[in-house]
Amino acid sequence: MSGQPFNKENIGRRSFLLRAGLVTAGIFFSGCLRRIGGRKSEYEHIQGNLRGPNAKAGHMLRDKMPLPLSSRQENVKTLIIGGGISGLSAARWLKKNGETDFKLIELEDHTGGNAYFGSNAVSKYPLGAHYITLINNEDQQLIDFLHETQVITHFDEQGLPFYNEYYLVFDPEERLLINGHWQSGVVPDFGVPDTERKQIERFFKLVTQYQNTKGSDGKYAFNIPIDESSADEQYRQLDNLSFTKFLHNHGFDSSYLLWYLDYCCKDDYGRHAKDVSAWAGMHYFCSRRGKAVNAEPNSAITWPEGNGWLMKQLRSTVSDHILTSHMACDIRLQSDGVEVKVYDHSTNNTYTCKAEQVILASPQFVNQKILNGIDRLGVDYSKMNYSPWLIANITVNNLPTSEKGMVLCWDNVAYGQPSVGYVNANQQDIKLIEEKKVITYYLPLCDKEPRLSRLAAYTRTYDQWLDIVIPEMEQMHPGITPHIDHIDLWLWGHGMIGPATGYVWGETRKQAKQPVGDRLYFAHTDLSGISLFEEAFHQGINAAQHIIDKKHAS
Amino acid sequence: MEILVGLVGGTSSTILFMVFENISSFRIVLYGLISFTGILVGLEIPLLMRILKDRFEFKELVSKIFTFDYIGALIASLVFPLLLIPYLGLIKTAYLFGMLNVLVALVACIMFKDEVKGVKYLKSAAIITLLGLLAGFIYSERITSLSESLTYSDPIIFSESTPYQRIIITKKGRDLRLFLNGNLQFSSVDEYRYHEALIHPVLQALPNAKHILVMGGGDGLAVREILKYPQIETVTLVDLDKEMTRLFRSNDMLVRLNKRSLLSPKVTVINADAFSWARAQQRTFDAIIIDFPDPSNYSVGKLYTNTFYGVVKHLLSPDGIMVVQSTSPFVAPKSYWTVDRTLQSVGFHTVPYHDYVPSFGEWGYIMAMRQSVYHVPDHYVAGLKFMSKPCLEQMLFFPKDMARIPAQVNRLDNQILVKYFEDEWSTVQ
Numbered sequence: 017m018s019g020q021p022f023n024k025e026n027i028g029r030r031s032f033l034l035r036a037g038l039v040t041a042g043i044f045f046s047g048c049l050r051r052i053g054g055r056k057s058e059y060e061h062i063q064g065n066l067r068g069p070n071a072k073a074g075h076m077l078r079d080k081m082p083l084p085l086s087s088r089q090e091n092v093k094t095l096i097i098g099g100g101i102s103g104l105s106a107a108r109w110l111k112k113n114g115e116t117d118f119k120l121i122e123l124e125d126h127t128g129g130n131a132y133f134g135s136n137a138v139s140k141y142p143l144g145a146h147y148i149t150l151i152n153n154e155d156q157q158l159i160d161f162l163h164e165t166q167v168i169t170h171f172d173e174q175g176l177p178f179y180n181e182y183y184l185v186f187d188p189e190e191r192l193l194i195n196g197h198w199q200s201g202v203v204p205d206f207g208v209p210d211t212e213r214k215q216i217e218r219f220f221k222l223v224t225q226y227q228n229t230k231g232s233d234g235k236y237a238f239n240i241p242i243d244e245s246s247a248d249e250q251y252r253q254l255d256n257l258s259f260t261k262f263l264h265n266h267g268f269d270s271s272y273l274l275w276y277l278d279y280c281c282k283d284d285y286g287r288h289a290k291d292v293s294a295w296a297g298m299h300y301f302c303s304r305r306g307k308a309v310n311a312e313p314n315s316a317i318t319w320p321e322g323n324g325w326l327m328k329q330l331r332s333t334v335s336d337h338i339l340t341s342h343m344a345c346d347i348r349l350q351s352d353g354v355e356v357k358v359y360d361h362s363t364n365n366t367y368t369c370k371a372e373q374v375i376l377a378s379p380q381f382v383n384q385k386i387l388n389g390i391d392r393l394g395v396d397y398s399k400m401n402y403s404p405w406l407i408a409n410i411t412v413n414n415l416p417t418s419e420k421g422m423v424l425c426w427d428n429v430a431y432g433q434p435s436v437g438y439v440n441a442n443q444q445d446i447k448l449i450e451e452k453k454v455i456t457y458y459l460p461l462c463d464k465e466p467r468l469s470r471l472a473a474y475t476r477t478y479d480q481w482l483d484i485v486i487p488e489m490e491q492m493h494p495g496i497t498p499h500i501d502h503i504d505l506w507l508w509g510h511g512m513i514g515p516a517t518g519y520v521w522g523e524t525r526k527q528a529k530q531p532v533g534d535r536l537y538f539a540h541t542d543l544s545g546i547s548l549f550e551e552a553f554h555q556g557i558n559a560a561q562h563i564i565d566k567k568h569a570s
Numbered sequence: 571m572e573i574l575v576g577l578v579g580g581t582s583s584t585i586l587f588m589v590f591e592n593i594s595s596f597r598i599v600l601y602g603l604i605s606f607t608g609i610l611v612g613l614e615i616p617l618l619m620r621i622l623k624d625r626f627e628f629k630e631l632v633s634k635i636f637t638f639d640y641i642g643a644l645i646a647s648l649v650f651p652l653l654l655i656p657y658l659g660l661i662k663t664a665y666l667f668g669m670l671n672v673l674v675a676l677v678a679c680i681m682f683k684d685e686v687k688g689v690k691y692l693k694s695a696a697i698i699t700l701l702g703l704l705a706g707f708i709y710s711e712r713i714t715s716l717s718e719s720l721t722y723s724d725p726i727i728f729s730e731s732t733p734y735q736r737i738i739i740t741k742k743g744r745d746l747r748l749f750l751n752g753n754l755q756f757s758s759v760d761e762y763r764y765h766e767a768l769i770h771p772v773l774q775a776l777p778n779a780k781h782i783l784v785m786g787g788g789d790g791l792a793v794r795e796i797l798k799y800p801q802i803e804t805v806t807l808v809d810l811d812k813e814m815t816r817l818f819r820s821n822d823m824l825v826r827l828n829k830r831s832l833l834s835p836k837v838t839v840i841n842a843d844a845f846s847w848a849r850a851q852q853r854t855f856d857a858i859i860i861d862f863p864d865p866s867n868y869s870v871g872k873l874y875t876n877t878f879y880g881v882v883k884h885l886l887s888p889d890g891i892m893v894v895q896s897t898s899p900f901v902a903p904k905s906y907w908t909v910d911r912t913l914q915s916v917g918f919h920t921v922p923y924h925d926y927v928p929s930f931g932e933w934g935y936i937m938a939m940r941q942s943v944y945h946v947p948d949h950y951v952a953g954l955k956f957m958s959k960p961c962l963e964q965m966l967f968f969p970k971d972m973a974r975i976p977a978q979v980n981r982l983d984n985q986i987l988v989k990y991f992e993d994e995w996s997t998v999q
């Protein structure tokens with residue numbers, strides 16, 4: 017084994033098992049103690065449960081459980097596996113280009129993947145992806161989609177878009193609890209000494225520089241989609257360096273600045289700055305140049321259900337082609353096509369789907385299990401690491417308003433805390449006063465390597481999660497506990513891919529993007545290395561376009 | 571000593587509550603009280619040690635005192651936010667703890683009667699203090715309203731908290747005043763100046779207006795002015811707060827003030843959120859009167875955005891006129907001209923004007939319409955106390971100190987108005 021990309025030292029399998037054992041045993045025993053002690057009485061009134069992606073499906077794929085015998089065969093020209101943004105975008109593109117003979121299968125009983133959402137009597141709320149930012153103006157395909165769905169309402173004479181006022185995030189946008197005070201904006205400012213302020217300024221100067229730099233190939237140094245970025249070595253080599261190292265090399269040592277950048281990496285990648293590459297770390301800041309007539313640069317666009325809203329728009333164009341609770345379990349290449357074993361969770365049946373070609377819009381850690389006897393040369397699956405996350409949707413009947421400083425914003429972050437804060441799911445509500453609110457709290461589980469964090473996370477009970485979530489909420493809003501009605505927890509074992517050092521421009525990603533024998537095409541954000549709606553959208557289009565081109569060629 | 575801690579601690583929040591209005595002295599009093607309590611508590615430790623030194627070893631003694639101190643602090647820090655403040659409220663909690671302190675003193679007096687001099691005197695002092703605090707505990711509700719009445723210079727004759735706001739009505743002589751969340755809405759002495767200026771420039775210019783929409787203005791005073799035009803067939807009033815409109819339909823004094831306007835068969839009262847309601851409407855109105863509270867926070871601020879004005883524009887008939895109360899162009903010129911710019915940004919022509927309302931100061935309004943000319947009406951309905959042609963002509967003129975300044979559009983995603991409003995008004999208050 018070549019060693020974990022996230023850890024300098026080489027952790028052998030045995031040492032991993034030992035650590036895993038210790039961590040899970042610790043959690044287990046604290047759980048037992050807790051059970052004896054009973055639930056903390058101040059949490060007694062809080063209702064809710066702990067959910068996550070279909071556990072049975074995960075189990076079936078991981079442990080290769082025997083399936084019921086295949087009962088029938090179905091034929092389809094193109095089969096899309098996975099109903100996340102990538103898969104839905106591929107389906108939309110096929111349809112838009114006149115294809116009708118295709119099916120999309122999704123193992124969950126709903127589409128959406130990481131952009132799935134929930135709802136209760138008070139509000140809809142995100143369970144994962146929750147916003148996009150202004151789109152780069154040269155990204156015509158995405159601009160078109162946003163225009164179709166009225167996220168962009170119209171354009172001015174110069175072609176600059178007007179964004180829908182109800183979707184641009186409402187003011188006030190963000191605040192940070194720092195030095196006992198809620199300041200406006202999340203870049204540390206309140207109580208920050210001048211010398212550190214200067215460093216923060218210097219960092220943003222560097223950002224502006226990179227943002228507008230183009231390489232010798234005429235492409236921006238950092239771009240979205242990622243594969244539109246310049247191939248110049250001077251930029252790409254940043255991928256071989258951790259973000260922390262890069263910052264150190266540039267003489268950035270302000271603890272406030274480093275906290276902020278670490279927070280950004282956690283927010284976007286679910287990993288600490290030391291565990292992502294410098295290229296990815298800078299990409300977060302330097303790849304967005306979107307302009308609009310009626311919004312400031314970098315403005316966020318959001319909905320109560322987060323990107324679930326965009327997901328529904330994508331889905332609405334192809335809903336007749338979608339089969340949910342259908343899981344691809346086994347994929348074999350044959351001389352005349354692809355044979356996919358599909359398990360139907362709702363009827364507990366298996367059937368064989370024969371397709372001319374397949375788009376795998378499922379993550380590579382799944383593909384590794386279901387591609388049967390298919391070798392993807394140069395792909396090292398161990399280089400792909402997915403960040404686990406805990407999302408808590410908290411229904412509060414009153415947020416304490418006695419705090420000092422800025423009032424409730426869309427994004428609310430506390431300095432130096434494990435979570436990346438919470439968003440107000442009701443921010444886009446035009447009503448003046450809501451008696452109840454849903455706030456969505458995001459906790460990246462990144463303090464240990466992903467495997468270990470994941471294992472530990474699976475061990476925790478609902479009550480044990482409350483012990484993590486509530487004290488942090490109390491820290492932000494003393495006295496909030498009695499005002500919490502509901503906490504719905506959602507655990508992503510494999511959230512988004514983490515762009516570890518060497519992943520974005522390394523061999524594995526390059527090879528994993530390659531189609532296999534004109535039959536298998538791949539579309540998933542783990543093939544971008546940076547998990548964004550925009551990437552997923554283009555992953556889907558690119559895969560579908562291959563198929564459309566192939567048809568035209570023949 | 572313990573009695574003193576009880577007294578100071580117990581009454582502290584009441585004192586603070588009362589001086590809160592006067593911010594500069596509030597600080598001094600706050601820190602003074604905290605220091606005083608701190609000194610008293612600090613003095614207690616060596617005192618306790620002196621008293622107990624004969625009973626325990628010194629080392630043990632110190633650690634015992636500190637242990638109890640810490641345990642006490644721990645328990646208090648848990649019990650305070652979780653139990654006491656939510657259930658008893660701040661003022662009651664303070665009294666409760668004051669009483670506990672005095673009780674400790676009382677018990678101590680009894681237990682250590684041989685070691686303490688003047689036990690009798692101390693005991694009676696403790697009991698008196700205890701009774702005082704008990705009274706405070708019981709009457710704390712009244713204290714809240716007492717301190718409230720100090721905030722308002724006139725006697726309070728009505729107060730109620732609705733889900734949306736705290737409504738207070740004061741009366742002194744013939745001056746009846748309405749406060750929402752502490753902000754003056756009108757004084758009966760001069761409210762006619764405000765309401766005549768809000769309504770008549772619009773309605774005098776629309777002799778054929780039949781259907782009128784009023785948003786905000788749950789006091790019915792704007793509606794009272796509207797009903798002076800006999801040709802008007804319907805008035806639709808949209809106000810968030812049911813309590814407000816109920817009050818101004820049922821309270822004798824208030825009904826007399828608004829001339830039973832909300833009870834008129836022409837008037838339909840709708841208690842709804844204005845933004846959501848407007849978005850769902852199809853019909854149009856000949857005139858729209860927008861009389862919302864000032865844009866002092868991001869919630870109300872939404873009702874001053876280009877998006878909102880775009881929505882209400884759809885509700886205005888082609889020749890209709892809308893008017894918006896737009897804060898003071900004298901105190902808050904940036905805010906005022908931002909409203910003007912925002913109205914223009916959705917395609918309205920605007921006619922800004924202002925008048926002097928003694929209880930408010932110089933106040934501003936803006937008419938908005940599709941057509942580009944507004945003619946000052948020649949005639950005015952009977953029974954007006956303020957409005958006339960020369961008066962309106964004067965109101966349309968902006969002297970230099972209130973003249974138009976360049977402004978930006980107030981948007982849902984960038985509510986500059988709320989920031990301006992806060993800046994501009996905080997410098998006067």
Ligand SMILES: Cc1cc2nc3c(=O)[nH]c(=O)nc-3n(C[C@H](O)[C@H](O)[C@H](O)COP(=O)(O)OP(=O)(O)OC[C@H]3O[C@@H](n4cnc5c(N)ncnc54)[C@H](O)[C@@H]3O)c2cc1C
Pocket residue numbers: 097098099100101102103121122123124127128129130131143144145146147148323342343344345377378379382386405407508510511512539540541542547548549550552
């Ligand atoms: C907590 C969190 C917050 C995020 N926040 C944002 C954000 O704010 N903005 C943003 O742009 N991005 C965000 N992201 C990134 C997000 O992952 C992407 O934006 C995008 O939704 C990924 O889509 P995808 O289709 O590539 O992958 P996925 O969402 O992983 O979709 C893959 C789909 O394939 C299905 N599947 C897997 N195996 C099989 C099988 N064998 N058979 C059938 N179906 C299968 C899965 O169930 C899933 O639905 C966030 C991610 C997480 C985890």
